[in-house]
Amino acid sequence: EVQLVESGGDLVQPGGSLRLSCAASGFTFSSYAMSWVRQAPGKGLEWVSAITGSGASTYYADSVKGRVTISRDNSKNTLFLQMNSLRAEDTALYYCAKDHCSGGGCVTYFDCWGQGTLVTVSS
Amino acid sequence: DIQMTQSPSSVSASVGDRVTITCRASQGISSWLAWYQQKPGKAPKLLIYGVSSLQSGVPSRFSGSGSGTDFTLTISSLQPEDFATYYCQQGNSFPITFGQGTRLEIK
Numbered sequence: 001e002v003q004l005v006e007s008g009g010d011l012v013q014p015g016g017s018l019r020l021s022c023a024a025s026g027f028t029f030s031s032y033a034m035s036w037v038r039q040a041p042g043k044g045l046e047w048v049s050a051i052t053g054s055g056a057s058t059y060y061a062d063s064v065k066g067r068v069t070i071s072r073d074n075s076k077n078t079l080f081l082q083m084n085s086l087r088a089e090d091t092a093l094y095y096c097a098k099d100h101c102s103g104g105g106c107v108t109y110f111d112c113w114g115q116g117t118l119v120t121v122s123s
Numbered sequence: 124d125i126q127m128t129q130s131p132s133s134v135s136a137s138v139g140d141r142v143t144i145t146c147r148a149s150q151g152i153s154s155w156l157a158w159y160q161q162k163p164g165k166a167p168k169l170l171i172y173g174v175s176s177l178q179s180g181v182p183s184r185f186s187g188s189g190s191g192t193d194f195t196l197t198i199s200s201l202q203p204e205d206f207a208t209y210y211c212q213q214g215n216s217f218p219i220t221f222g223q224g225t226r227l228e229i230k
Contacts, residue, residue, distance in 0.1 A: 035219070037167075045159075045167060045210055047219040061218045062124075100157075100172055108214040109157040111178060113166035 002026040002112045004096050009117030016086050020117055022079040022096030030054065030074040033099040033107045036081050038092035039116070048094070049081065053104020064090075086121045093118050125149050125213050129222035135230040140201045144225045146211035148192045155215035158187055158196045161224075162207045170209075171196065201227075 008020040035050040049070040050059045058070050069082040079096050097110035126149035136142050154174045159167040169178045171187040184199040206229050211222040
């Protein structure tokens with residue numbers, strides 16, 4: 001069974017940093033691109049970042065570019081999101097999501113999601 | 124960026140009704156279109172990908188159609204468990220974008 005478990009969310013002050021993790025199991029992790037998608041309280045879904053299966057290519061939304069770094073450790077089946085210079089508008093539930101496309105080189109749709117980890121940015 | 128616009132934003136319907144939700148892309152996205160269902164307090168669930176391909180385990184009352192910029196999600200006969208929020212998403216180009224969501228409520 002495919003499973004994604006996020007962790008690392010917390011209450012942080014504006015300007016602070018946080019590192020989110022997503023532990024994956026039940027599939028060949030390195031064969032799939034992975035993404036982070038966030039959802040602010042009561043709002044819709046916003047794609048944040050993606051990384052190919054090998055980790056060679058990364059992609060970011062303009063809203064986080066320069067402040068966020070996505071990475072992965074395929075030996076530990078874990079996805080990361082390093083978030084710096086956090087702002088109030090980054091407050092959201094952060095989901096990690098597995099790509100539907102096998103092979104690892106494409107980012108298309110998300111066929112498995114974790115339960116999310118909550119990031120709150122407030123003083 | 125490709126903007127995805129869903130309509131309506133909310134809809135009320137009864138069990139057994141046929142419901143259609145529309146998603147319009149600001150530019151052509153070929154067939155790179157997916158639909159998700161999200162229930163309160165839960166993660167989104169992939170229903171349909173590639174415009175019309177049903178994800179494994181999704182009931183056949185869900186169907187998708189369209190091409191280019193205009194797409195639809197149809198639920199042929201609403202069941203109680205279908206009342207949720209639905210999102211479209213384009214996978215044609217970065218940044219990946221979602222529609223604003225359509226809330227399907229019980230009449």
